[in-house]
Amino acid sequence: MPAAAAPVTLVADGVVRGASVAGPGWVRVVDGRIAATGDGPPPSDLPGAPGEQVRVAGVLAPGFVDIHHHGALGHDYGSASAEDAVAAADHHRRRGSTTLCASVATAPLAVLEERVDLLSGLVADGVFAGIHLEGPYLDAGHRGCHAPDLLRPPSVAELRRLVGAARGALRMVTLAPELPGAGDAIRYLVAEGVTVAVGHTSCTAGQARAAFDAGATVLTHAFNGMPPLHHREPGPLGAALFDERVTIELILDGHHVAPEPARVLAAVAPGRLALISDAMAATGLGDGAYAIGGSDVVVTGSVARATSNGSLAGSTIAVADAFAAAVGVLGLDVAAAVACASATPARALGLAEPRIAAGAPADLVAVEGGRVTRVLRAGRFVA
Incomplete structure (x- = not known):
């Protein structure tokens, strides 16, 4: 089993929440799952170890x-x-x-x-x-x-x-x-x-x-x-x-x-x-x-x-x-x-719907100009 990914806070121009895009916003990822998410700059008291903050161009969306x-x-x-x-x-x-x-x-x-x-x-x-x-x-x-x-x-x-x-x-x-x-x-x-x-x-x-x-x-x-x-x-x-x-x-x-x-x-x-x-x-x-x-x-x-x-x-x-x-x-x-x-x-197909919400798996994409630029699966960036 690979070691758990380090905690990371993703900061983006927008975050897809249901039928709309809110932003700017952030998504906190801990142990492969979304620990918290919100609008504006991320607060200083996020759950888990401090980890890294990564600026992601464009909009974060469910995978x-x-x-x-x-x-x-x-x-x-x-x-x-x-x-x-x-x-x-x-x-x-x-x-x-x-x-x-x-x-x-x-x-x-x-x-x-x-x-x-x-x-x-x-x-x-x-x-x-x-x-x-x-x-x-x-x-x-x-x-x-x-x-x-x-x-x-x-x-x-x-x-x-x-x-x-x-x-x-x-x-x-x-x-x-x-x-x-x-x-x-x-x-x-x-x-x-x-x-x-x-x-x-x-x-x-x-x-x-x-x-x-x-x-x-x-x-x-x-x-x-x-x-x-x-x-x-x-x-x-x-x-x-x-x-x-x-x-x-x-x-x-x-x-x-x-x-x-x-x-x-x-x-x-x-x-x-x-x-x-x-x-x-x-x-x-x-x-x-x-x-x-x-x-x-x-x-x-x-x-x-x-x-x-x-x-x-x-x-x-x-x-x-x-x-x-x-x-x-x-x-x-x-x-x-x-x-x-x-x-x-x-x-x-009765599968769990990907979503950006606390507790959901951290399966995410970053999109900019209609194009996918970054991918995370289970909290890890996919090369």
Whole structure:
């Protein structure tokens, strides 16, 4: 076990508190947790040993939460060793995502069991907050880069095996609700405490509503992997837009969704919009050949596409990049963009919401001009 970090008092131009930014302000960190926080200059009688005072440019905010990402630095959670999975997680953590769920794409059942077994150990170690299975229960017509020969209808018997192998670490499963057996699968997963997301689907709005009524509460990467929003058949996106039970994921990388439809989401569902990276193995590296979900992928100009059908195959960003776009492209204020990158995705998966308050873990980011400049996890600066 590493020694506890020395107490430190962070002084910043502002501090995100709920839906607003107050400032200037300060945050006192002791033993990896927030001991106290306030506005103005820090008082002289702060708890713990004196420690160091660090001036942080910009605004202090809760750390970001990425509930949907597949890896980085050439490592995919569908095949990576434990050591390589940690390296991928560390990359995202350095970019400001202090809480991470590891996403695993479509694979045979035996491989998925092995994957969730390995990753559950990293959840127990605190590397990840949970595991997300994106497939194999997806629609072939909206499969993206997922291998078509591995797609199949959901099976409660299979899901029991996966839930068991995950040992409580399975947090979310994405599935297409129009597939046979989907209703039973949704109800089973919800009863097991697993969040169900609707995605990679051809479903109608009515089928999506039935899934939400059965307990599904997330829409996987809105606009992508689903029919477009149509004025007579609004599809899963139309069903999710006005359903207060549903959190809507968005990949805001400049490629997956244009600014105008992204602004629609921000305007219609401001408290339910969750920024995700959907980062694949090329994240943190350059262009080249990679693989995800059993399919070959080529990255050109930082854009990943499946070689089989030209479909976008995840992104090469971190949530920090999506946050910057939320401020600079969507025009959200800093506090609103932070909520989309932090509290909203955490709430969607039943995770503890990062916050700047006494007693909370000291998972923090400093942002200046819409960009993340410093990161703390458990009270330690991340290089």
